[in-house]
Amino acid sequence: MAVFADLDLRAGSDLKALRGLVENAAHLGYSVVAINHVVEFKEKKQEIEKPVAVSELFTTLPMVQGKSRPIKVLTRLTIIVSDPSHCNVLVACTHLDVDLVCITVTEKLPFYFKRPPINVAVDRGVCFELVYSPAIKDSTMRRYTISNALNLMQVCKGKNVIISSAAERPLEIRGPYDVANLGLLFGLSESDAKAAVSTNCRAALLHGETRKTAFGIISTVKKPRPSEADEDSLPACKKAKCEG
Amino acid sequence: MRKVSPTAGGARPAEAPVRRPGGRARGAGGVVSAGTCPTGSRQQEVAATGVQSACARRQMWSALDKMPAPATTYERIVYRNPSEHHYMKVCLEFEDHGVGLNVAQFKQLLISALKDLFGEVAAALPLDVLTYEEKTLSAILRICSSGLVKLWSSLTLLGSYKGKKCAFRVIQVSPFLLALSGNSRELVLD
Numbered sequence: 001m002a003v004f005a006d007l008d009l010r011a012g013s014d015l016k017a018l019r020g021l022v023e024n025a026a027h028l029g030y031s032v033v034a035i036n037h038v039v040e041f042k043e044k045k046q047e048i049e050k051p052v053a054v055s056e057l058f059t060t061l062p063m064v065q066g067k068s069r070p071i072k073v074l075t076r077l078t079i080i081v082s083d084p085s086h087c088n089v090l091v092a093c094t095h096l097d098v099d100l101v102c103i104t105v106t107e108k109l110p111f112y113f114k115r116p117p118i119n120v121a122v123d124r125g126v127c128f129e130l131v132y133s134p135a136i137k138d139s140t141m142r143r144y145t146i147s148n149a150l151n152l153m154q155v156c157k158g159k160n161v162i163i164s165s166a167a168e169r170p171l172e173i174r175g176p177y178d179v180a181n182l183g184l185l186f187g188l189s190e191s192d193a194k195a196a197v198s199t200n201c202r203a204a205l206l207h208g209e210t211r212k213t214a215f216g217i218i219s220t221v222k223k224p225r226p227s228e229a230d231e232d233s234l235p236a237c238k239k240a241k242c243e244g
Numbered sequence: 245m246r247k248v249s250p251t252a253g254g255a256r257p258a259e260a261p262v263r264r265p266g267g268r269a270r271g272a273g274g275v276v277s278a279g280t281c282p283t284g285s286r287q288q289e290v291a292a293t294g295v296q297s298a299c300a301r302r303q304m305w306s307a308l309d310k311m312p313a314p315a316t317t318y319e320r321i322v323y324r325n326p327s328e329h330h331y332m333k334v335c336l337e338f339e340d341h342g343v344g345l346n347v348a349q350f351k352q353l354l355i356s357a358l359k360d361l362f363g364e365v366a367a368a369l370p371l372d373v374l375t376y377e378e379k380t381l382s383a384i385l386r387i388c389s390s391g392l393v394k395l396w397s398s399l400t401l402l403g404s405y406k407g408k409k410c411a412f413r414v415i416q417v418s419p420f421l422l423a424l425s426g427n428s429r430e431l432v433l434d
Contacts, residue, residue, distance in 0.1 A: 028413075066429055136403040139360065171339055171411045178400040178414055185397045 003031035003067075004176035005201035007076065007100070008131060008164035011035045017169065019057060024170040026062040026071040032201070034076040036166070041079050074205070078102065099208045100162065102129045103152055105145040113155040122160050127204045128152060131166040132174070132182055146186065153187035161188065162204060163196045327419035330392045331374070333427075334399065335382040339409040347376045350383060353405055354395075361398040371395065374421075382415075384424060392417070 009021055018035065025033050054061075054073045061070035101121065103109075121128075130149050134141035152161070163183055167173040174182075176197050183193025336345070336353075345353070351373050359367040369391040374384040387395045399412040416424050 132401075135401050142361070142401065169339075169409075171337065171409050172403075174400050174411070175414060177417075178396065181393060181396045182400055184393055 002198040002202040004029055004198050005032035005034075005205070006030045006164050006167075006173065006176075006197075007032075007034040007162060007201055007204065008036045008129070008166050009033055009173075010166050010168045011037055012168055015057060020170045021167060021173065022058070022071065022073060023062045025173055026064050028173065028175045029065050030071065030176060031064050031067065031069070032072045032074065032205070034074040036076045036078055038078045038080065097211065098126060099204050099211075100127050100129045102131070103148055105131060105134050105141060105148055108144050109148050109151065113152060115155055118156050122156065125160075125203065125207045127160045127162050127200055127207075128156065129162045129164060130186065131164055132179065133165045133167050133172045136172055136174075149186035158188045158192040160200060160203075161192070161196050162200050163193075164201075326389060328389060329386050330389050330417060330419050331421050331424055332385045332387070332392075332396070332414060333382070333416040333424050334385060335380065335413045335415055337381070337411045337413055338405075343405075343408060343410075344378060345381065345405075346378060347373060350376060350381075353402075354385070354399075357398040357402040358395060361401060362394050366391065366394045366398070369394070384421075386421075389419070 006025055009018070009025070011018060022033060022035075054075070057073070061073065063069070064071050130145070130152070132145065135145040161183075163179050163186070165173045165179075179197050180193045183196045184190065186193075188196060336350075351371075354371060354373075355367050358369065358371075370388055371391070372386040374386055376383045385395070396414065396417070399414065402410070402412055404410060415429075416427060418424055
């Protein structure tokens, strides 16, 4: 079974709060977290803030409760492409080179999801993300979250769905099994709900990694340049080529 | 009250080997001793098998005969219906420490959480607080199995109590109360 992952921790300006958040996530049982930087898309070229370096955040990563490995912290960029209108979602699903499509929960979506672009997205490996921390804060948000989620489930039938918290404070994050139970509320089946916290998250991460590779099979790794003294240690075949 | 085994198809109570009284145990060579010294030819067979001599075996069998057969018998009853109640061990965490609730306020909080998310009908579900510790704000709850998802999700989505931010941490959920007595996550590796 894939490990539990929470792919959306909102990065505030406070490093200490972020540290507390990641420690809390490790204590609750998440093995992988991603720190999310949200950027609004403007027409003119803009400076995207530098993501928080994990090494400066923690000297030793906290251990995941129940496992002997430290938590894995990744970073992630979210771009808001203007208002949630019909055509943007369509474009994002079919053409844009993205891993996740976030479903906004702050307002009732003015359009219904159409089946063809959703199917195209599922085939491409794009996952749909639902966040649950607005549902904790406010009761109107709760209604919007659940109604948007039910809308999505009707069309995509529970495939490729991820649930994550958009937590800014340690108290807004919930344990992985609690989140899987929330998936039941959103209309997922039991196995789909658990996969929404584990398997589908892993699939989205791998999808992100394969974007750098050729068809997900070959990847290039930058090899450190050998110094002058190591000239003699070049592989024999290469040497022969040079001479010949 | 009928004795109920914990899980249908789960561990069976260990059955003591039932020894039929009056029967003779067969030896390793498969030779049954009649109580008297076997005839010469048989003795040779026994010696040929390489096990202990026939006389020693006879002594062993007579000693075993004298032991009383175990009197207890086991009856296995399998209860195939799913469990009626689910038990949850929860802990309430506040942002600032020093907030105290007594049992009545705690139960009121649970019922209001159910009511906020699911309404009056869910708030009327038979929910019991079996134990409550005011110092650590942890409790063991009992809910009927049909209401488990509703209670669990309303606890998950509870954000604040009287304006103070809080979070419910669900530690264990089980259909059996005995399972809540031990928590493998609290074990520490040395």
